[in-house]
Amino acid sequence: MVENIAGLMQDLEPEDFYLLSGVEQGMRFSEWVRQDKLPDYADLSPEEVEYRMDRCLDLELVERKTIQYEGYQLTFEGYDALALRAFAERETIRGVGAPLGVGKEGDVYEVESFTPLALKFHREGYTNFREVMKEREYTADRDHVSWLYTARKAAEREYQALEELYPDVSVPRPVDHNRHALVMDKFDGVELARAKLESEQVVAVLDLVLDEMATAYDHDWIHGDMSEHNIAVAESGLTIFDWPQAIGTDHDNAREYLTRDVDNVVGYFARKYPNETPDSLDSATIADAIEAGEFESVREFADA
DSSP, X not given: OHHHHHHHGGGOOHXXXXXXXXXXXXXXXXXXXXXXXHHHHHTOOHHHHHHHHHHHHHTTSEEEEOSSSOXXXXXXXXXXXXXXXXXXXXXXXXXXXXXXXXXXXXXXXXXESSSOEEEEEEOTTSSSHHHXXXXXXXXXXXXXXXXXXXXXXXXXXXXXXXXXXXXXXXXXXXEEEETTEEEEEOOOXXXXXXXXXXXXXXXXXXXXHHHHHHHHHHTTEEOSSOOTTSEEEETTEEEEOOOTTOEETXXXXXXXXXXXXXXXXXXXXXXXXXXXXXXXXXXXXXXXXXXXXXXXXXXXXXXX
C-alpha cells in the first residue's frame, strides 16, 4: 500500500533508488531483468547491487524469479517509491494521507501540499494485463509491453487530457505527473452512482453532463469510458474524472466512442430516474448534436 511506502521513504538511501531505477531501465527491454545486467543499469558495483537487492526484496519493492535465470522486476510499491521521490524532490507534495479511492485500475490518496491535492497511481495492466493490452491504443504498436509501461502511458494520457481540458471542462486541475502517477486538485462531491437527485434536478444534471462532454469534444477530446462512476456531483456543480482512456476526436473510432459515452450516461439516467428522464432518447442523435456543436438540452430529443 502507498501509505506503507510513504512511511519507508525516509529510510531509503540514494543507492536504493539507483537500484530501483536500474530495474526500471531494464524493464524497458524485458519483463524480468537479469541480475548480471543490473550493475550497468543501476551504475552500481555487483556487490552493491547484491546488498541493495536484498534490502529492496525485504521491503517488497522488487520481486525475484529464478526459473531459467535469476531475474527481477519492480513491484508497484517500488514504482510508487520512484514516483514519490520525484514529487518530493520537486516539492509537489510533502506527505501522503488517507486513501480517497482504491480500485482495480487506480488508487487515489490525499496528499499534503500548499493546497488540498489528490495523488493518483495508475494500476492498469498489473492484474488484468491482457485485457488492458487489447483495449488501450497506446499498447498497439509495441513488441514488448510491461504493466509498468501500460500504467505510465495511462497516466500520461490522463494528464494530457486534463491539461488541455481544464478549466473549460469541469475536470480536476492537473498539477504534476511522474511515471504512473499524477497529482491533481482534490475535488468535492459524491459519485453520481451514489447520489440521489431530486426530481427537478434530474434533467438539469443530465444536461450538465452532456454539455461538459460537448465542451470536451470542442476541445478535441472524448472521455471514452463515461459512466455514473466517474462523475462527481456537488452543490457547486459536477466534476468528470478518470480520463486515461480518452481519445482524440480524430481517432478512427471517435464516433463510436462518443455514441457509447452518450448511451452510458443517458441509459443510467433512464434506468435510475425513469419518470423524470424524457422517453425514447436516441444516443446517436444526441451524439450528432454534440459533434455539430448544437447540443442544448435532452428535452429537444424526446421521442426523436
